Amino acid sequence: SDSLDALTLRLGNHWGVGQKNKNNGVVIGISRGYRKMRIQNGYGMEKILSDAETKIIIDTVFIPHFRNGEYYEGTSNGLKILMATLVEKLN
Numbered sequence: 001s002d003s004l005d006a007l008t009l010r011l012g013n014h015w016g017v018g019q020k021n022k023n024n025g026v027v028i029g030i031s032r033g034y035r036k037m038r039i040q041n042g043y044g045m046e047k048i049l050s051d052a053e054t055k056i057i058i059d060t061v062f063i064p065h066f067r068n069g070e071y072y073e074g075t076s077n078g079l080k081i082l083m084a085t086l087v088e089k090l091n
Contacts, residue, residue: 008040018042
């Protein structure tokens, strides 16, 4: 998972995800073949959404669907929960 962490961080930086001055991007990396997943928060997001909170979303929303081969549903529902969590915390 260290290499997936590094990859998602590099991609987020390369793609310019989030606002540069706020470092508030979020990148989701999913590797079906390696059975790994990472939600990478920009440093500015860590105060709003912790790694522990993203792990809960991964474990309770994404993974149960993925285990059943429901990759679209897991990704869609996971994104909805992630966005709803951010909206709630930012308002």
